[in-house]
Amino acid sequence: MKLLQNKVAELFENGTINLMIGFKEALTKQPVPCFIEKASEIEQLIYTKDCKNNLSVYLHKPEVKQAGKIGILANIATLRALVQLTSENQFWDIEKTVLTVNDKEEVIVFSDMEEVEAYVQANFPEFSEEDLKLLDYLESLSREDRWKYWTEQFSACIKCYACRAVCPMCYCPQCTVECNQPQWIKTSAQTTGNLEWHIMRAMHLAGRCINCGECGRICPVGIPVHLLTVKMNQDLFKEFGTKSGFALKGDYALNSFKPDDKEGFIK
């Protein structure tokens, strides 16, 4: 911890950053995001295996952008998000310094995004086993039971849009759900609209979702919404060999095609 704090202190001193986004301890054992604007606050900075939040989402926030030079303490999901977002040209207006702590508890300060890319490719995360187990289970059900499972899940959705808020890939200034001419998605928190909302969100994340699972983890009613995108990521890799958040350059899966893409359902 001391190592990390010293490193960040150094970055503050030599003027590389004037805002550090990291983690601090909180009421529960789950560390929470913290924002360090003064060197005197560095003491609260920690990094553990339980640091789950994908902090890259904050790089879209105007209040954060104002700081100009931003340091970000990234877990692997965050790094992946940073790679994907860079490939989508999202960081043209900020200067950022990326830090991570590796398995050996060494602090790494990346000098550019290429280094991040190399690190991500060397440490590319697998799908979580828990998610895969649940997906397998769902796929073993009959279609009617799957429909029942998901519609009951979505009936609990209250449309708080926390899934959208925590998603680093959901950076559109105006979301489809806010368009009302036409009203694509019903605004009331009722099942049909909820279902459409989650399908729409998954589709708009196709090939872009970096699989951090934040949407499912923070859902206040506990809907495993991330399963939709996990499944999609699996499919995209299987069908087209693409991985999101893997390379700085390259098209995303739905923005590109191969003339010999295979499918078995078009007559």
Next chain:
Amino acid sequence: MSEFEPKIVAFVCNWCTYAGADLAGTSRTQYASNVRIVRFPCTGRIDFMLLMKAFENGADGVIVSGCHPNDCHYTSGNFHARRRWIVFRSILDLIGFDTDRITFSWVSAAEGKKWANLVDEVTDKIKAKGPFTDLDKLDGVQLKELYDEAITK
């Protein structure tokens, strides 16, 4: 009571399938009248939300059709569309939506006969399945219940 007549919405591209349907018409090919055709510039323009809206507004089945691969008027619209449908279909499948109610097809401007057969086939299939009611009973529950049984340890 009269036989169930399904409502089928067809989203078709302007250059191939629409022309194909036109050909079916001009050559006086008889086919089921259950289909409502919506013409788009290209299959690449057919957003998945349009399909959702069609079902929400009472469609019993949907046909999506456009140019054969390599025939797209805009060179690659149908290739993009194809990838989109692959992903979309798989998500719908995971959710348990009845994907049999959506039929994807390539129908060229010369394939009036294929179009007529396609519509007949889909109409028969949807007739056999009956009206689409999956979305009807979803709304209006006040205190929500989570479905438990599925998440097993």
Next chain:
Amino acid sequence: MDKENKYIPYRVRIAKKTQESSNIQTYRLEFVDEKDAENFSFRSGQFCEYGVPGEGESTFCIASPDTRKGYVECTFRTTGRVTAALANCEENDIISLRGPFGNAFPIEQWYGKNVVFVTGGIALPPLRCVIDTLLDQREKFGEISVYYGAKNVEELTYKAELEEWAARGDMNLFITVDPGGETPEWKNFIGFVPTILEQNPPKSDNAVAVIAGPPILIKLGMPILAKSGFPNDQIYTTLENRMKCGVGKCGHCTVGKTYVCKDGPVFTYEEVLGMPLEY
């Protein structure tokens, strides 16, 4: 409003549709149910929720004076889903109306005084209601001055009425368009409303000022009026935040602890100064 359930609207028929400009229209609305017409009364400055069932509701001030009974007029610019649906309506169509909501201008307190109106763009309608109320009892007031501006000549609302007012000869009119918005035939002022107001300051003795407009005009205009000698409690404005319910419940229109819909929309500059800058 006397209805117990404030969410059930009245049904009103569009008796007359006037196209003020390409995207601004004025509707004269008459109640379908005669009982509603009898029960409905309002005062100048109040607003209503106008709606097309299936599309939603929109908030506009009542644009006709409370001295003219039997109908309600509203003027609105087409901007979103609801206003587009309203604009698509034709004469004799029926729409929904809830209201009136909010407080009103204390016009009785202005008897014998000079009244200055400062407004811009689509904010003339809420003041037109007050101006017409005054004109209907012209003898009770001193000088009436109107400073009104819009982006361009096309966007000036109530063009016919502006001409009528000019022809009356008992009003001072300062009509302006933003620089670049004039046409070759334009004879009036060119410049932003606050500039015109500063260059032609109104006399502030025995006078009240009423200002309405986009938030920026209110924010710039009120200090100018105060500087020209109007006491803070003699400068009135009508705020309009986003609103949904109209009865101080939905929370959209709050400015600090104040609900614009039920505590306003009419405020004095003094009251506005006590509020956070959230309008």
Next chain:
Amino acid sequence: MEIKTITSANIPVFFNNLVKSGKVVVAPVLKKSGKVFFESVQSYDQVSTDYIQTAFSAKSVVFPEVEELFSYTKKEDGDFEFRNDMSNVPETVIWGLRPCDSSAFNYLTDFFLKENPDTYFKLRKERTTLISVSCAKADAACFCTSVGLNPGNVTGSDILLTAMGDSYYVEISTEKGKSVIDTALFTDSTEKSKEEFLAKVETKFSMDEIRERIQTAYDSAEWKHESMGCLGCGACAFSCPTCTCFDIQDEGSQESGKRLRCWDACGFGQFTRHASGHNPKSNQTARRRQRLMHKFKYSVENFGIVSCVGCGRCIRVCPAHLNIFENILNVTKA
């Protein structure tokens, strides 16, 4: 106030009798996700007893997520017919809400009924009976004692139950409470104090300290830092027992459909946006400030009540774990 006792063994009997009487009984139920939700239940077996706080409050019983204001049909002559039928709103008992939640109902009642009484809320509230259960446990997010409440306060409840070993201490505050009591099961109370059976909730701050400083807190420079983590979702507002903001939306066609009142949250960027595009609360800092100032200052000015009840839900549910009491302490720092 009437005080009685009931044996723990008789609690399920009392509960099941409520169900049998034809009332809808809403009680906390543990879900597989590990969260506890209020839900309509049929028997006491389904009710969770071991929870600190439910994930969501019970406000949806009187102020549902989606309330149908009326339905409309366009007739052939172009005229509309508006229909609003509330007759099927059932008599409901909310069981097991915490004392903080029941006092939230007090605020809701003031808010909805004092000025421009709300027809829908009024009817639902009239048909709702609150049977609260005192807290025996608390966690680090609980702070009811800081806002002038405590784990055993009776405010708002029709009946408050406090578990005392093998019996329950029963405080009946209202006629409505009396009317659901099944006299055979209840005996007059022995004079024990319930205090020792209540959870100890740490006081994070005292309202007395804050009351004065909150007056000028609007201008505090800390707001920006304190709301830096806020991502602008509606989780806090939707889980809050006293948040009342809503949106009105039409669903259906222009021919027929419904006008609905749906929960809305002041944290959403679109919440205050004008049609012109101008947004009076244009950033998350302003929106977060509105939420907190409303709870601790504006509602005191408008209704004389601090509208935060210290249930701690917003802290538990926040994706960024923003902590409301830390925030409020920091912005009122001297």
